[in-house]
Amino acid sequence: MAVQLSREQFYEISPADFFYRNRDIAGFSNPARALYSAIRELVENSLDAGELVRQPPDIYVRLTCDGEKGEEGANICTLRVEDNGSGVPARHIPQAFGQVFYGSKYRLRQTRGTFGLGGTMAILYGQITTNSPVRVVSSADGKRIHDYTLMIDIRNNRPIVLKHQVFSNHDGWRGTIIETKLEGDYSRAMPKILEYFRQTAIVAPYANLTFVDPKGRLYRFERVTENMPKPPEETKPHPYGIDVETMKRIIASTQCRDMVSFLREHFHKIGRITALKFLEFAGIPPRRRPKRLSNDEIVRLVKAMKKFNGFRAPSADCLSPLGVELFKAGIVKELKPEFVSVKQRPPSVYSGYPFIVEVAVAYGGGIPRTGDILLYRFANRIPLLYDEASDVSWKVVHQLMNWRYYKVDPSTDPVAVFVHVCSTKIPYRSVGKEFIADVPEIEREILNGLREAARELSLFLSRKIAVQKEKQRLDIFEKYLPKIARFSAELAGRKPPDIKPLLKSVIKYGLEEEKEG
């Protein structure tokens, strides 16, 4: 960055340099927000790494801050995140952690990470605020442990390996440990960090999360189940979502020598018959070699893919929703509501990407009355905590749902709404992964899900009101029946009758109703 004052200079910058200059857009705007983002990005990588190998995650996060001040004037903190996940293959460690836009997340598969950016960004932020390297210890094969000390060459977007040691792995340990220094303002970030862990515990009730904060306080979120959702699978792209650029890339890499095998090999669930029908529709000979297609034919092929009606809908096999039971377990564990209804919507599709929406509506119990509906948002099992009002779920909850219709008064009732969107591609509108675009298909699914769940809440509330009335009626019986009995008995000059059986029968009916609620 030579400072020269001549007119209009043009130059190129590397991706690392871009994010170095614009850390705000990746969620690293200040020492509080950056601390939150760093923890979140590393924990999410750890959760992904656990799910990849179906290992219930044990994640240990320790943050220590000494008195020293960093570049931004806040404390220098040391962040250590340990997991028992898949580990990172040794040869990929330097680039996976020391290069922006290098990663394993650029595929059609449901993962928390999408941009291949978060972990590296945390390390980059640490480096620019404390000028210290990061240490990455990992074993992916259970045989050897690799211990790297790295920095990032920001200008060239390349890792610099300062030290690399290999140890034999006597215990067969698998997992990854990352230790990085960064500037952080824990006192300001604390509420969001704790909320992040709490909400992560809701959507990952199969994970043990331990967090030791700079004051030595231990926060532990224990798993309530060993059941994990089935792991996400990679999917082939659906023909509907293909553009010319992607088609050209597939053609460049294919080994197929005719169009039928090409379609069957590279696209989502195309069989021989569908392939032949489609090729007739597109006017491309089945025997044609894919690599010989002209530019015009490629464009025609792609256009035909969007128009052809004979493809199977994208399947949700590659998605890994939480499921009603797990979602419910997580909500009950953390909020202990009086009532909860969880709904999973059937798989749906936007722009060729499959997605599933899961929603829940909970009432009472540990849910505070805040004067408005509490909204918990999750995407591919990530809690989203910032910029709520820009999210599609906020729009549905606050603008599209008519809560009064479901007997809910948002301003007084203790109601919480949970929305979980999972997809091979979440349409985030920020690099910081904070809010989801209002894609019409997703919006509609959230709305339909919430209506279903709210109907059940409405029934519960009706019954609750009925039970309350019943209780009032019983209270009156209990109060006056003995008096009437005694009075009548005295009047008749007889012993008062035993009214307990009578009362009991009435009470029993009421209690039964209450149990149903």
Place this chain on the structure above:
Amino acid sequence: MAVQLSREQFYEISPADFFYRNRDIAGFSNPARALYSAIRELVENSLDAGELVRQPPDIYVRLTCDGEKGEEGANICTLRVEDNGSGVPARHIPQAFGQVFYGSKYRLRQTRGTFGLGGTMAILYGQITTNSPVRVVSSADGKRIHDYTLMIDIRNNRPIVLKHQVFSNHDGWRGTIIETKLEGDYSRAMPKILEYFRQTAIVAPYANLTFVDPKGRLYRFERVTENMPKPPEETKPHPYGIDVETMKRIIASTQCRDMVSFLREHFHKIGRITALKFLEFAGIPPRRRPKRLSNDEIVRLVKAMKKFNGFRAPSADCLSPLGVELFKAGIVKELKPEFVSVKQRPPSVYSGYPFIVEVAVAYGGGIPRTGDILLYRFANRIPLLYDEASDVSWKVVHQLMNWRYYKVDPSTDPVAVFVHVCSTKIPYRSVGKEFIADVPEIEREILNGLREAARELSLFLSRKIAVQKEKQRLDIFEKYLPKIARFSAELAGRKPPDIKPLLKSVIKYGLEEEKEG
């Protein structure tokens, strides 16, 4: 993107590929939003290009959509943007338009562009949705006109020049014409696009903006002044904002052979005496060669820069605010309010970046009653139209200002608030440049500015109420005085007196007050 289903593959993607995969984060989520973003990015480049050479911008935008459908199922549109600005030097055209992270905006200077991304992103989106090249015609020297037809090699993030012609420029024309095809949904995007032009006309009242929409309707926003704000200058970095990474880059590029000249040459307003004092403070010998500094010394130098109190505050010379007069002219031109108060705050600083906040509060006239305060947000003369609730200004207007104190009832009064932040670096929180982070220093300046302006509004409103009362009083005079006069005259049996002069004197007083308002 070979689809292979083996475990954990890692790979690198280019910046163009990153934004190709994640166009949502750059504001290109769907054909409506993308059309808005494309127009906006190209118009902003044109405005910057005009201001650079102090040429009042004439910008002509034409959008035509034929019936053909594109990749996303919306219409294929042709967008043409012409300007009379600086032009782009021929040798930079291919990369400036065909490569992500290549540009002239990566400097400490107030420009609309920040990320060097917008124009290229518009072209990239056009290419992936219509598979067509872009045409760029430009003359930067007034001698030759270069006409390029380009595509982007997305995988490698490099331009592909399909055609390049050079013409001699008989009329000495300067400027740039860009013509690109892209998929767009004009009917959905129209309101935002027109609002964008209208608000741009408010902050750039010295520009002629012409927009011809797909139905052939012409929207013209004419300049009301030839006065342009002084052009933004590039500034040297302030020592307070330097981190180790930047320091290393400056050292790598410096020609200076001792620390005193090094400090004077590369940093913001450091004189000889300050340099010597600072070096003593930092414990670094003045004669030291910058390139010989050890890593530890560099860290010490940077730390000392943050602690040393003797540097001059960053100056706002490099900023180019609108100024009270221009801002007012823009607001009056577009909204014709009954009252407007514009305030410019003194220059201030966050993280070493200078900034200036300008605010305005307007009342009545063309401002509609919407049940809430209308908020217009601008940053470096860009109108920001999306995600209002995530912006720092929204927080100030809706959470920090106590409007009742200023006699304003937000739910009934026709009040509009305008906030313009200009800085060498706007802390945007999204690549789409839609909202500004709540940096405490900026928040405080907006609040103080609004309080100043609201005090004036409050005075105006008090006077307005007084005038209204006065009017009521006059109405009563006018109604009853003649009657009383006639009645008294009749009673006395005399001719009624001429009461006009009496009435007039009272009315005059009232009218004067009204004029003052």
